[in-house]
Amino acid sequence: MSGPRHLVSIDDLSLAEIRELFERAQEFARDPRAWASLCPGLISASLFYEPSTRTRLSFESAMLRLGGGVVTAADMSQSSASKGESLADTVRVVGGSYSDIIVLRHPSEGAARLAASYSSVPVINAGDGSHEHPTQTLCDLYNLWVEHGRIEGIDVVLAGDLRYSRTIHSFAYALARFGANIICVPQAGFEMPEYVLQRLREEFGVEPQRADATRLGSLAAASDAMYLTPQKPHQLSLFTDARGWQVDRVDAVYMTRPQTERHGAGESTSEYLRLGKRAMAEESLRDAVVMHPLPRRDEISEEMDGDPRSIYFKQAARGVPIRMAILGTLLGRLDSNAESGAAPVQRYPVKIGDNPCPNSTCISHTETRHVSPSYQLASRSPLRAHCAWCSQELPFTHVACTSTGHYHLASAPCLRRVRPDHLVFMRDEGQARELGFEPPQRAARTCP
Ligand SMILES: [Zn+2]
Ligand SMILES: [Zn+2]
Structure with a gap:
């Protein structure tokens, strides 16, 4: 028995499937009013545990354009959740009788995966906390694809608050997966975090290079620009010298607002980047489209609104055809020729001790x-593991093996041979002893 297909993470889709969604979306966009015979009689339920009006309207507009119906709970935190109903129970009720597909927005990271595991109908993740928002990422990629006809090999500037913007992190992974080159132009003090660079390195072979961004002019003047290209380092070394990668011509500038709600004390953005006609007058930016996930504050000057390179309003509007393609596909109303799914991820339940997710x-x-803590391995050497629900890295100093009953320093080479499902992650040595594990030298059995 195979359950319904969900969209929890963009990694649930293969590159071929994503390209197919783009082609569908382009067909829909040509005449959005011509598709009402695709999903008649089907109902989509918007379950929004935090308000996000633009995302919700975009999904609901997409469903109505397909000829389907919509039921909406625009603020679930005011209704059943406040009476203590769990998410797992809610999706079983809503998915069983009220609707044929669920669009879920929730403040907890991992909520969409939980909903998917209990739902009898497809679940679409419309944002789970600061974790993922796959349809937003798909919409951003779709815009690049429409504007440039491809994503592979194009040069995309990511500018502004690269530290706290979830949108930017998801977008960076997706760009690397498609083989685009990324030029980071962060606001000073808001550089791309190390864990994002680490994942780009581990999954896509991206080695950060210093970038010589003089040709970007004032856009990059106050910033240590960095070049990220999904190639192997030995190829890169052929092209770079001490000045760093020469940024020449850019295909897109993706601007983000300062994520002030996540900033700590002393993190000021009073001198935040501001993109205007003068900055965009550089020759290197002549053909660069200007993107922004909206809402914007002052980071893109209004004088840019009439510039043909500014696509941020179009960018939002294109969310409707791409969501039509996603809804139609998950509802089984569009045939797919693409090889489905990305590589399955192994998840292991935490068998001993507390939930290690920080x-x-x-x-x-x-x-x-309704959730059993579980983990997935990010790397064997050095050993790194993530919470399988929210993807946060697990902090640990010692690791035990359930079959041998002893523990090791997290850096111990013998851990590489322990079966993944036998690993127990300990925040310190005391916890290892509390749980009854023994240091290796006193254990009766030797390392596997
Ligand atoms: Zn977690
Ligand atoms: Zn051992």
């Missing part, structure tokens, strides 16, 4: 009744 808003902490 993220207090993770669904594994907020809905403990």
